[in-house]
Amino acid sequence: MRRAILLAGLLATLPAAAFNFLSVAEPALLYDAPSQQGKPLFAIARGTPVEAVVMLDAWVKVRDADGDLAWIEKRLLSEKRMVIVKANRTQVRAHPGELAPIAFDAEGGVLLELLESGPIGWAKVRHRGGQLGYVRTTQVWGL
Numbered sequence: 163m164r165r166a167i168l169l170a171g172l173l174a175t176l177p178a179a180a181f182n183f184l185s186v187a188e189p190a191l192l193y194d195a196p197s198q199q200g201k202p203l204f205a206i207a208r209g210t211p212v213e214a215v216v217m218l219d220a221w222v223k224v225r226d227a228d229g230d231l232a233w234i235e236k237r238l239l240s241e242k243r244m245v246i247v248k249a250n251r252t253q254v255r256a257h258p259g260e261l262a263p264i265a266f267d268a269e270g271g272v273l274l275e276l277l278e279s280g281p282i283g284w285a286k287v288r289h290r291g292g293q294l295g296y297v298r299t300t301q302v303w304g305l
Contacts, residue, residue: 182214183304184224187240192232196221203232209273211244211304227303243276245287245297245304252302254295258284265295274302 188208193200196218206212212224215231222236227246247268255262258280266289268274274287274297284296285305299305 181305183211183243184214184222184239185242185244185304186210186212186234187238187242190234190238192224192234194232196223196233198235200233204230206234209244211246211273212239213304214239243304244273245276245285245302247272247274247297247301248303249301252297254287254289254293254297256295258296262296266293268297276304279305 186206186208190206191202192204192206194203195201206226210226212226212234214222215225216223217236220236221233222239223231223233224239225231227248247270250270252268253264254266254268254274256265257263268289272289274289277286277288277294280286280296283299285299285302286294287297287302288294
């Protein structure tokens with residue numbers, strides 16, 4: 163009973179949605195433990211958005227768009243916000259709204275720089291080619 167009360171009190175102090183998204187600053191290896199002596203799990207590309215789950219000194223445990231958890235060196239992360247298109251294809255609009263003209267199409271897996279949150283359900287993004295537009299937040303991961 164005491165544990166349940168203690169746990170409930172702890173959970174009540176946490177924010178409801180404490181998402182801390184970062185981007186990978188340069189290509190990197192992700193490990194199963196917070197050490198270069200850990201087992202390398204996979205490589206991750208520059209710009210890939212990740213969610214910081216645990217921060218431990220020089221290491222961060224992150225979750226990727228597939229839900230995989232792994233450790234990466236903190237120095238390899240950037241505050242620059244990127245999102246990844248999770249739909250097979252999405253239309254990026256010139257303005258927020260389904261009836262706005264299409265600025266460009268983005269294929270699944272494409273990285274877009276997050277410029278700002280738009281009206282609810284939309285985010286302003288920039289493609290690496292320089293095109294700007296608004297994407298539905300349900301079509302990308304990293305917000």
